[in-house]
Amino acid sequence: MTSTGPDLPPYVFLLFGARGDLAARKLFPGLYRLAAAGRLPQDFAVLGSGRHSPGTDEEFRDEVLDGLRDSVDDLDESVARGLLERVSFETADADDGSDLAARVREVEESLGEGVRRLVYLSVPPTAMSGMVAMLGREGLAERARLVIEKPFGLDLESFEELDRDVHEVFDEDQVFRIDHFLGKEAVQNLLALRFANALFEPAWDRRSIASVQVDVPETLAMEGRGSFYESTGALRDMVSTHLFQILGAVALEDPGEWSAAAVRRARAEVFEAVRPLDPARVVLGQYDGYRDEDDVDEDSTVETFVALEAWVDNDRWRDVPFHLRTGKAMAETRRTVTLRFRQPDSTVFGSGLEPDELVLELTDEAQVHVELLGKRPGPEMDLAPATMRLDLGEELPHDEPLEAYERLLLDVLHDDHTLFAHADETRRLWKVCQPVLDDRPDPLPYDQESWGPPEALDLPPGGWRLGRGAPDAG
Numbered sequence: 001m002t003s004t005g006p007d008l009p010p011y012v013f014l015l016f017g018a019r020g021d022l023a024a025r026k027l028f029p030g031l032y033r034l035a036a037a038g039r040l041p042q043d044f045a046v047l048g049s050g051r052h053s054p055g056t057d058e059e060f061r062d063e064v065l066d067g068l069r070d071s072v073d074d075l076d077e078s079v080a081r082g083l084l085e086r087v088s089f090e091t092a093d094a095d096d097g098s099d100l101a102a103r104v105r106e107v108e109e110s111l112g113e114g115v116r117r118l119v120y121l122s123v124p125p126t127a128m129s130g131m132v133a134m135l136g137r138e139g140l141a142e143r144a145r146l147v148i149e150k151p152f153g154l155d156l157e158s159f160e161e162l163d164r165d166v167h168e169v170f171d172e173d174q175v176f177r178i179d180h181f182l183g184k185e186a187v188q189n190l191l192a193l194r195f196a197n198a199l200f201e202p203a204w205d206r207r208s209i210a211s212v213q214v215d216v217p218e219t220l221a222m223e224g225r226g227s228f229y230e231s232t233g234a235l236r237d238m239v240s241t242h243l244f245q246i247l248g249a250v251a252l253e254d255p256g257e258w259s260a261a262a263v264r265r266a267r268a269e270v271f272e273a274v275r276p277l278d279p280a281r282v283v284l285g286q287y288d289g290y291r292d293e294d295d296v297d298e299d300s301t302v303e304t305f306v307a308l309e310a311w312v313d314n315d316r317w318r319d320v321p322f323h324l325r326t327g328k329a330m331a332e333t334r335r336t337v338t339l340r341f342r343q344p345d346s347t348v349f350g351s352g353l354e355p356d357e358l359v360l361e362l363t364d365e366a367q368v369h370v371e372l373l374g375k376r377p378g379p380e381m382d383l384a385p386a387t388m389r390l391d392l393g394e395e396l397p398h399d400e401p402l403e404a405y406e407r408l409l410l411d412v413l414h415d416d417h418t419l420f421a422h423a424d425e426t427r428r429l430w431k432v433c434q435p436v437l438d439d440r441p442d443p444l445p446y447d448q449e450s451w452g453p454p455e456a457l458d459l460p461p462g463g464w465r466l467g468r469g470a471p472d473a474g
Contacts, residue, residue, distance in 0.1 A: 008413055010043035010111040012104060014140070016131060017122030018048025018089065019060075021224070022149065024067035026180070027120065028083075030405035032068055036079045039410055045107045048089045049100055060089040094130030101138035117144035118412055124231065125154055129165040136169035145412050147176045150241040151232055152421070155437050156430040163423050176412050177421040181242040182249075183404030183411075186362035188419075189392065190249050190337065193360075193368060200358075203341070205316045210355060212322045213338040214246045215466050217330035221287065221448070226295035233302045235284070238326040240433045244271070244310075245421070246362070247322055250337060251312050260417040264425070271428040273314040279439045281309040283456040286443040287329040303443045304328040307456035310432075323460040329448040331467060335362035338465045349373075349383060357465065364401055366392045 013031070017023055034040045054060040061084045068080050088107070092100035108115040119140065123131055128148065135141050146166070153159030166175060181187055194200050203209070216238065222229060229237070251270045255262040285305030291298050305327030312322065339358040343351070353373060361367040368390040376384035402410070411419060444453035451457065451467035 008041040010108075010113075010115045011041045011045075011413065012107055012111070012115060012117050013044065013046045014100075014104065014117055014119045015046065015048050015122070016092075016120065017050060019050050019052070019054060019063065020122055022122045023048070024064075025071050026405040027122070027409075028064050028067055029071045030403060030409050032072060032075075032080060032083055033403060033406045034410060035083045036076060041413070043111045044086060045111060046083070046087045047100075047104060047107060048087065049092045050089075051091065051093050053091045054089055057088040061087050092134070094127065094134050097134040097138045097140070101140055104140060115143070117142075118147065118409075119144050120147045120149075122149045124228070125151055125158065125162070126231070128162055132166050132169050141169045141174070144170070144174060145176060145415070146170050146174055147178050147412055150177070150179055151236045152177055152241075152426050153430065154232065154236055156427070156434045159426060159430050163427070167423075172423060173417075175423070176408075176417065177423075177426060178408055179241050179245050179421055180404040180408065181245050181362075182419040182421075183402075183408040184335075184362055185364060185401040185404075185407075186335070186360065186366035187246060187249050189366040189368075190360055190362075191252065195254060204339075206318060206320045208341055209320055209339050210342045211320060211340045211460060211462075212247075212250055213336070213340070213460060213465055214243050214250070214322065214324045215334060215336045215338070215464060216243060216246075216326040217332055217334055217451070217466065218326070218328055219330060219333045219449070221329040222290070222293040222296070224294065226293040229304065230296055230300060230302055234304055234306045234326055234328070235433060235436060239306050239308070239324060240429050243324045243326060244274075244429050244432070246337060247274075247310065247312075247324065248425075250339070251317055251322075253314075253316065258418070263418050264422050268422060268425050268428070270312060270314075271425055271432070273312050273317075274428075274432050275311040275313050276432050276434070277308060277310065277436050279436050279441055281459070282436050282441055283307045283453055283459060284441050284443040285327060285446045285453040285456065287327070287446055287448050289329075289448060301443055305330075305443070305446060305452045305456070307452060307459050308436075309459060321460070323464070325452070325456065325459075325464065327446075327452050331449050331451050334466055336360070336466055337362065340462070340465075353383070354385065355462075359465070364403070 015023060015027060048060060054063055064087055065080060065084060069075055090100045090103040121128060121131055153162045194204055248267045248270050253266050253269060255266040284303035287304050290296060290304055291300050307325040310322040310324060337360040341356040343353060357371040359369050370388045372386055373383045374386040376382040408419060444455055446453045
């Protein structure tokens with residue numbers, strides 16, 4: 001560890017679900033990267049918890065180290081060992097957290113004065129309220145910041161119940177509803193691209209833009225998450241959280257300043273303007289073979305694919321369709337935002353020209369390109385497609401992007417809510433999605449390694465950008 005986070009008090013990281021997939025792939029690697037960069041407090045401890053014990057603390061540390069070796073390229077063993085020295089485990093559940101509370105206080109005594117707590121709940125939505133109540137009973141909400149993993153409830157009613165239960169124990173300013181898409185460098189760069197460049201800002205509205213696509217297909221199938229998906233499905237897992245948060249970033253009004261209050265207020269205003277979804281403009285799908293996955297009901301009707309049309313009814317975006325698509329076991333894994341521009345007013349080159357497109361690839365190192373028309377070299381005044389590209393990884397090779405969980409954990413430590421969802425935002429997005437939950441279309445079958453059900457392919461006028469060419473339309 002090269003240095004310590006500036007002005008950070010001692011911290012206990014209390015991780016529920018510490019033996020789960022998210023902890024292994026994201027949380028412990030995030031803590032490792034913060035440790036390697038010297039961004040953690042000088043004095044801290046990591047206390048994992050869950051229903052089932054790994055055995056001894058040393059056995060738990062071995063589990064964590066195996067996960068780091070699987071998830072982190074070029075792992076620095078000395079940094080990993082330094083982190084693991086501070087890691088331990090204590091069992092707990094919603095009914096009994098007394099041993100955990102005693103262990104937390106024992107660890108805090110070893111850290112000295114002014115210790116704060118970062119409590120991370122990586123548990124199913126149905127278990128969230130019970131765990132929050134336990135934290136309250138055991139006094140573990142004091143001096144704490146609570147991080148809640150999505151989905152935040154399973155519908156509007158369950159969200160309201162969860163929100164009430166959370167606020168009986170925690171104040172809103174203690175709560176961080178995490179959506180790791182907001183922590184991605186590329187999503188933040190989308191805001192920088194627009195608001196810092198006069199080339200784009202004047203054209204970022206209904207007068208210039210004909211439609212927007214947010215497309216997040218995945219090649220992965222269940223990968224052992226069958227029981228989770230049976231209780232959630234793609235709409236709850238991806239659309240009510242990740243995809244709508246990307247929509248919010250695209251559609252954001254100028255917040256005036258980069259502060260938590262300003263950005264969250266602007267985001268909430270966008271979501272308030274989103275029209276509740278029309279089930280007739282939503283296509284659900286289920287990939288062939290899903291019902292054969294482990295922990296999946298043989299007659300399951302859970303959707304693994306969603307494509308939909310959304311509308312933002314404000315002056316900037318009125319009558320501009322936003323098309324959102326995501327699914328499992330699809331042809332590619334991508335995170336692509338496409339702004340499709342209107343036809344130019346000029347008729348110099350005739351009509352029916354291919355529209356320009358601004359394409360943002362939300363990879364770890366942001367990539368932006370503009371598909372447009374130029375003159376084909378030669379004696380004739382013929383048009384040909386051309387591409388302008390911006391690759392920040394190439395332009396800024398010495399700057400290392402923060403992985404999303406690394407960035408968001410750091411923001412929690414610094415009490416920065418900018419990239420976290422407020423209760424009002426979350427409530428509004430459930431209201432937007434609720435019509436589909438109340439009048440749910442039947443999921444349609446689709447082949448694995450395809451672009452989803454055929455009925456979804458023509459949902460956007462002109463089709464989806466991804467999948468319209470072969471083999472890679474990106």
